[in-house]
Amino acid sequence: MYSTFKRTTAALAxxxxxxxxxxxxxxxxxxIFLDTSNPAPRATMEAMIERxxxxxxxxxxETTVIDREAYKTQIRNFLTADxxxxxxxxxxxRMKPYVEAGLFEDVxxxxxxxxxxxxxxxxxxxxxxxxxxxGVPYTYYQWGVYYRxxxxxxxxxxxxxxxxxxxxxxxxxxxxxxxxxxxxxxxLWTAGGWxxxxxxxxNGFDFHNQLANGEISWEDDRVKQTFANWKQLIDMGAxxxxxxxxxxxxxxPFMVNGEAAAYLxxxxxxxxxxxxxxxxxxxxxxxxxxxxxxxELAEDAPTDTFHxxxxxxxxxxxREFLRFVVSxxxxxxxxxxxxxxxxxxxxxSSVDDDKFLQQGFQMLSSNSPxxxxxxxxxxxxxxxxxxxxxxxxxxxxxxxxxxxxLAKLERARQRIYDN
Amino acid sequence: xxxxxxxxxxxxxxxxxxxxxxxxxxxxxxxxFFMVYVIIPVFQSFNLSLYEWDGLGAAExxxxxxxxxxxxxxxxxxxxxxxxxxxxxxxxxxxxAIPAGLFIALFLNQTVWGIRLYKSLFFFPFVISQxxxxxxxxxxxxxxxxxxxxxxxxxxxxxxxxxxxxxxxTYGIIFxxxxxxxxxCMILYLTGxxxxxxxQIEAGRLDGAKGWRMLxxxxxxxxxxxxxxxxxxxxxxxxxSFDLIxxxxxxxxxxxxxxxxxxxxxxxxxxxxxxxxxxAAIAVILFxxxxxxxxxxxxxxxxxxKGH
Numbered sequence: 156m157y158s159t160f161k162r163t164t165a166a167l168a169x170x171x172x173x174x175x176x177x178x179x180x181x182x183x184x185x186x187i188f189l190d191t192s193n194p195a196p197r198a199t200m201e202a203m204i205e206r207x208x209x210x211x212x213x214x215x216x217e218t219t220v221i222d223r224e225a226y227k228t229q230i231r232n233f234l235t236a237d238x239x240x241x242x243x244x245x246x247x248x249r250m251k252p253y254v255e256a257g258l259f260e261d262v263x264x265x266x267x268x269x270x271x272x273x274x275x276x277x278x279x280x281x282x283x284x285x286x287x288x289x290g291v292p293y294t295y296y297q298w299g300v301y302y303r304x305x306x307x308x309x310x311x312x313x314x315x316x317x318x319x320x321x322x323x324x325x326x327x328x329x330x331x332x333x334x335x336x337x338x339x340x341x342x343l344w345t346a347g348g349w350x351x352x353x354x355x356x357x358n359g360f361d362f363h364n365q366l367a368n369g370e371i372s373w374e375d376d377r378v379k380q381t382f383a384n385w386k387q388l389i390d391m392g393a394x395x396x397x398x399x400x401x402x403x404x405x406x407x408p409f410m411v412n413g414e415a416a417a418y419l420x421x422x423x424x425x426x427x428x429x430x431x432x433x434x435x436x437x438x439x440x441x442x443x444x445x446x447x448x449x450x451e452l453a454e455d456a457p458t459d460t461f462h463x464x465x466x467x468x469x470x471x472x473x474r475e476f477l478r479f480v481v482s483x484x485x486x487x488x489x490x491x492x493x494x495x496x497x498x499x500x501x502x503x504s505s506v507d508d509d510k511f512l513q514q515g516f517q518m519l520s521s522n523s524p525x526x527x528x529x530x531x532x533x534x535x536x537x538x539x540x541x542x543x544x545x546x547x548x549x550x551x552x553x554x555x556x557x558x559x560x561l562a563k564l565e566r567a568r569q570r571i572y573d574n
Numbered sequence: 575x576x577x578x579x580x581x582x583x584x585x586x587x588x589x590x591x592x593x594x595x596x597x598x599x600x601x602x603x604x605x606x607f608f609m610v611y612v613i614i615p616v617f618q619s620f621n622l623s624l625y626e627w628d629g630l631g632a633a634e635x636x637x638x639x640x641x642x643x644x645x646x647x648x649x650x651x652x653x654x655x656x657x658x659x660x661x662x663x664x665x666x667x668x669x670x671a672i673p674a675g676l677f678i679a680l681f682l683n684q685t686v687w688g689i690r691l692y693k694s695l696f697f698f699p700f701v702i703s704q705x706x707x708x709x710x711x712x713x714x715x716x717x718x719x720x721x722x723x724x725x726x727x728x729x730x731x732x733x734x735x736x737x738x739x740x741x742x743x744t745y746g747i748i749f750x751x752x753x754x755x756x757x758x759c760m761i762l763y764l765t766g767x768x769x770x771x772x773x774q775i776e777a778g779r780l781d782g783a784k785g786w787r788m789l790x791x792x793x794x795x796x797x798x799x800x801x802x803x804x805x806x807x808x809x810x811x812x813x814x815s816f817d818l819i820x821x822x823x824x825x826x827x828x829x830x831x832x833x834x835x836x837x838x839x840x841x842x843x844x845x846x847x848x849x850x851x852x853x854a855a856i857a858v859i860l861f862x863x864x865x866x867x868x869x870x871x872x873x874x875x876x877x878x879x880k881g882h
Contacts, residue, residue, distance in 0.1 A: 227845050231629055252848070256630040341826060397717040399827040400738040532846070541846035549828035552738075563652070570643065 182213040185472045186239040189218065190226035199494035207479050214472055234258040238466035240473040243293075246281035246458040247529040248367070248536060250289055253462075259289045260463035260470060265477060274502045275481060277520075281458050281529055290462035291477045294490055296497040297515030298348060298455040298530075301424055302417035303410065304439040306333070314441040318356075318384070321444045325393050328416045335393040337415035338551075339401030346547035347531035347540065348419055349385065351455050352443045357381045359450035360525035367535040369572030373564040382561070384446060386554045399552055407431060419443065421457065422497060425511050440514050442522060453525030454518065457533060458500070542567040616861065623854035633851070640855035653829050654856070657837040660744050661813070661863070664833060667748045668755065668812035672804050675759025676797075680789075682760070683767045693764070700757035708821030711750035712737065737823050740830035747818050747831060755811055759804045766800030767793075802874070809867050813860070834860045 191200045197220055208216050219239070221229060226243075233239060234253060244250055253259045265271055266279065266288040278292045307313070307324075310331055315321040325335040340346045355363045358377045365371045366378065388394070395409050404427065409415040411431040418424060428438055445452060461480055463473045479485060486499035492507040498516055499506065506516045519527065532540040546560040588595065623640055627633035647654035682693050699707065714721050717735035726734060736746035770793060778792040794801075816835045819825060825832040825840060832840070834856055840846075842853025 224845075228843065231848075235630075252628060252630060256628075258630065341824065343826075397735045397738050400717055400735060537846040538849065541840075545826075545828045548826065552827060563650070566650070 180213050181211045181472045181475055183469050183472065184215045184217065185241070185469050185476065186217045187219070187476070188226075188233060188239040188242040189220045190223045190243045192220055192222045192226075196495055199489050202494075203480070203485060203489050206485070207476060210479070211472070211475070234464050234466070238464045238468075240463065240467040240469045241476055242462055242464055244290065244460050244462050245529070245533055246278070246290075246292060246460050247533045249529070249533040250460070250462070251284060251536070254284045254289050258465050260465050260467065260473075261287045262290060262463060262474070262477065263287045265291065265474060268478075270478070271481060274483065275500055277502070277527070278458055278500050281527070282460065290460045291481050292458045292460050292500040293480050293486075294495050294497045295456045295458040295500060296422040297519055298352075298419070298421050298443075298457075299515065299518065300417050300419050300441050300443055301410075301428065301511075302439055302441065303413065303433075303437055305437045306413060306416045307439075314439075315444050316442075317444055317448075318446045322387065322391070325388065325391060329392050333413065334395040334409070334415040335388070335417060337395050337406045337409040337418050338398045339403045339406030340398050340548045340551060341400060341402050341405075343541075343544035343548055344530075344532050345403050345406075345420075346551055347544045348421075348455065349551075350381070350543075350547050351528060351531050352419065353385050353446070354378070354381045355453045355525065355528065356443065356446035356450065357384055358447070360453035360528065363453070363528065364526075364534070367531070367539075369536075369539065369568050373561045373568055378561065379557070382550065382557050385550070386557065389551060389554045394551065399548055421455075422511055422515055426496065435510060440511050442518050451525035452523055454523040454527055455530050456498075456519055456527045457530045536571060538571050539567065542571075619854045619857045619861070623851055623858050625851045627850040628848045629850050630848075636851065640852050643852065644855055644859065653832060653837060656830060657832045657834045657856075658859075660831065660833045663744055664748060664751075664812040664815050665809065667745070668751065668808055668815075669805075671752050671755035671759045671808050671811075672801065674752065674756040675761075675804060676763050678756065678760045679763035679767060683764060697757050697761055699754040700761070702754075704754070704817040705821055707750055707754055708818045711746070711753075712822050715746055737831075738827055740827055743823060743827065743831040747815070747822055750822065751811070751815060751818050755808060758807060758811075762800045762804045762807075763797060766797045770796050806871055813864055813867075834863075 187204060189197070189200050191197050200220075201218065204216060204218055208214065230242065230244065230253075234242070235258065244253075250259060266275075266282075271291070275292070278295070279288065282288045282290055282292065302314075306328070310327050312324045312327060315324050328335045338345050338349070351363070354366065357380055358366075362371065362377065366373075371378070395406065395415050398406065403420070403424075406418070407424070407427055408431070410418050411428065411433060418428075425438070429435075442452070442454075461477055463470055463477070467473055480489075481501055483499075483501045483503035486501040486504035489495055490497050490499040490504070490507065492509045492512070496507065496509065496512070498512060498519070506512055528534055532544065535543065543564055546564050550557055550560050622633075624635060624637060625633040626636045626639070644654050646652075648658070678696055682689065682696060713719075715736040717723060717733060717738060722736065723733045726732070734742070736742045774792055774796070775788070778788055783792060814835060815833055816839065819831055819833060819836045820839075823831045825836050838853045838856040838860065841849050841856065847853070
């Protein structure tokens with residue numbers, strides 16, 4: 156699961172002709188830990204680090220790539236002992252335990268620099284805890300409804316924008332013998348995505364945030380309304396059967412085979428859908444419909460981040476690396492379709508021509524006035540996220556248990572947030 | 575004669591006590607590791623269960639609060655209750671591996687051409703990894719593409735989502751676990767059957783015993799040591815039932831297939847976990863349950879030794 160490549164300065168001597176005029180020469184060792192273990196992101200990151208190394212021939216850079224799942228537990232060890240200078244992680248509440256334990260470096264000074272302050276303003280909130288910034292984002296992606304355009308055409312449906320249209324569309328899809336949505340809730344978080352959208356559309360972004368922060372009772376009538384809306388879809392048979400047995404990947408074939416018409420998912424679902432043989436004529440995207448016309452639309456857009464551990468030894472070089480990662484050109488490069496295929500965080504960067512990225516970028520920059528959430532399991536504390544997503548899964552299987560589930564979540568809230 | 579009286583004064587302390595020290599010296603490495611990796615962690619776990627600690631910051635002493643939370647989870651029929659209940663189901667149903675193993679062993683304990691191959695084939699599931707067993711049964715149970723529902727459809731029975739239904743999921747996993755465990759018990763009994771005294775069987779025959787009576791009165795008493803070992807390994811296997819659950823359901827759907835060992839892992843070490851104190855409290859409870867069995871095993875072994 157580990158791979159390490161060490162780069163010595165001598166090998167770079169030829170490549171420095173193009174190096175930017177560095178203000179001060181950086182020296183020493185820079186150790187970077189990455190969780191981008193999938194082949195494409197990994198190659199992207201390694202190429203990016205190579206470009207950084209060319210600009211700073213005096214630096215000896217050592218990169219370690221750790222399996223994405225294993226990383227989530229190993230980070231606790233390597234932040235305290237044998238610490239790297241730069242490490243990847245996730246935004247919002249997901250970084251809170253490390254911020255509170257004093258293991259992440261405060262990088263508010265970077266965010267004060269005009270270069271970053273002006274161009275990264277949209278993600279500043281997600282990186283802020285206690286009024287300070289603890290890292291920089293390097294990529295993010297939209298969530299929304301990916302649907303089979305050919306099935307919609309066949310049934311004479313158009314992209315819905317209101318809850319009524321959504322329900323009537325779905326009824327027609329169900330009548331045609333299909334499920335409206337595929338989903339696999341075995342690993343729980345996919346149900347968290349549905350809850351995010353239904354609750355943000357029913358009660359708004361601020362309410363959703365307060366709920367994630369434990370300020371609102373789970374037995375509040377407004378929460379019950381969210382679940383009532385959800386129940387409408389469940390009761391009409393909108394979701395595939397047995398979703399509790401499938402992972403999100405295992406739920407893909409239902410959409411590919413035309414047994415389900417759509418998938419509420421992050422943009423990362425596009426690649427496997429295309430690999431499975433769906434063309435761009437068959438596949439399209441729409442923003443999750445509005446439910447309560449009184450609340451502003453808000454979206455999920457999970458952000459992946461770079462941090463400097465507090466125990467890092469070469470913080471000067473690490474800061475330079477963060478500046479490099481968020482620079483407009485690098486952002487354009489690493490997020491393009493050939494690399495990560497996601498959205499750049501820098502406002503000066505250009506978005507890839509891919510139609511889903513274009514639509515997602517449009518949606519997030521101009522049609523998400525309510526705000527941008529990270530994702531339920533990143534916004535809520537880990538413990539609450541776990542208990543609640545288990546509740547969502549149970550609710551999706553047994554919608555009649557709603558009151559018992561909400562009572563259980565309320566008990567969990569009182570235990571989790573009071574300490 | 576006089577020389578013999580002189581020697582003890584010249585002998586070193588070590589020489590004089592050699593007989594008594596030697597066994598302890600040989601035991602020392604084992605004892606040391608047993609202390610460091612088993613006995614001391616038991617007490618550490620108990621100590622940790624009195625704290626609230628996320629593995630990063632400072633640990634906060636909370637007294638018996640973690641146990642209180644467990645008690646309330648019990649009262650509310652919540653995760654802890656379900657885990658404990660599932661543990662009990664595991665303990666009881668997993669024991670089916672013993673009669674099943676015995677049955678197969680009796681069946682295979684004959685000399686026909688190729689019997690070694692059949693024995694190996696029956697032993698095969700124990701050799702393959704639990705992870706593979708879990709995956710195979712997950713596919714077998716798959717509600718859409720799985721073989722099980724093909725069979726059921728053949729018999730005209732409705733589709734069944736074994737791993738997605740909280741009523742069946744634990745039984746489904748136990749069934750998967752019984753497959754390798756039965757093979758294990760079988761091999762224990764096969765070796766036991768080799769040691770059965772043919773003269774006693776002969777004597778039994780002469781007295782007119784056959785079939786069940788022969789098995790019950792002549793064979794089984796001689797298989798007691800094998801039964802005891804099979805019982806021990808099966809109980810331990812049931813309490814360790816972690817890997818299958820992790821592979822097949824991750825404790826789901828909505829936590830209904832958890833057992834204490836898995837719940838402990840989930841609370842303390844999984845992606846959304848890191849409540850070390852709470853995990854330790856569950857570990858202590860699990861240890862107390864195991865202690866009952868350990869005490870029973872030790873006691874019966876002690877009795878056995880004394881009997882001889």
